[in-house]
Amino acid sequence: METWDAIRSRRNVRAFTDRPLSNEDLNRTLAAGRRAPSSRNWQPWDFIVVTDRQQVADLSTVGRYAAHVASSAATIALVAPVQRDPAQRDELQYDLGQATMCMALAAADLGVGSGHAAVADQQRAREVLGYPADRFCAYLLALGYPSDRPLRPIAHPNRRPFAEVVHHGRW
Ligand SMILES: Cc1cc2nc3c(=O)[nH]c(=O)nc-3n(C[C@H](O)[C@H](O)[C@H](O)COP(=O)(O)O)c2cc1C
Numbered sequence: 001m002e003t004w005d006a007i008r009s010r011r012n013v014r015a016f017t018d019r020p021l022s023n024e025d026l027n028r029t030l031a032a033g034r035r036a037p038s039s040r041n042w043q044p045w046d047f048i049v050v051t052d053r054q055q056v057a058d059l060s061t062v063g064r065y066a067a068h069v070a071s072s073a074a075t076i077a078l079v080a081p082v083q084r085d086p087a088q089r090d091e092l093q094y095d096l097g098q099a100t101m102c103m104a105l106a107a108a109d110l111g112v113g114s115g116h117a118a119v120a121d122q123q124r125a126r127e128v129l130g131y132p133a134d135r136f137c138a139y140l141l142a143l144g145y146p147s148d149r150p151l152r153p154i155a156h157p158n159r160r161p162f163a164e165v166v167h168h169g170r171w
Helices: 003-009 023-034 053-059 067-071 086-109 122-129
Strands: 046-050 074-081 113-118 135-144
Touching: 003 086, 023 046, 023 074, 023 086, 046 053, 046 122, 053 067, 053 074, 053 122, 067 113, 067 135, 074 086, 074 122, 086 113, 086 135, 122 135
Parallel strands: none
Antiparallel strands: 046 074, 074 135, 113 135
């Protein structure tokens, strides 16, 4: 897929078919996250990949809006170091966003849908994923083939108008 088509095709997918992902596609998606830029090349992330059916079902209980994780072919948990300093926390969230988007676009390029999920219950996430005490699970990215319709460029996305968002020179 062209980059522009992948950007226009990506959407948050919340229902997946039971078709598994190939290791090649999964690894390419993870490699895209690893290549993401980060502040001072900090690379604060670790990615835990979950494909086991019981484990994805367990993960779907870590947040009120994580139910779609249960039907994913694979879910990537973005795990990061706990930060006390607010400036560092902001940098971390920016970096995690970039890694997430790199993975979502790499997946879309392969026709694979992705869906974010916020993690409210850290204790439950830690039980399922076993990451150390100085880390937290920032987000889950559920992956799989969309069960509604294949990814294709969205002509009219649900977004604020271009002219409202874009400012030239000054606000
Ligand atoms: C930081 C962040 C957290 C999100 N958390 C959730 C979530 O917990 N559950 C969910 O279903 N969608 C989640 N989303 C998806 C957004 O709701 C979605 O991207 C947005 O509505 C735009 O829709 P689109 O991605 O299909 O264009 C999250 C997105 C982001 C960027």
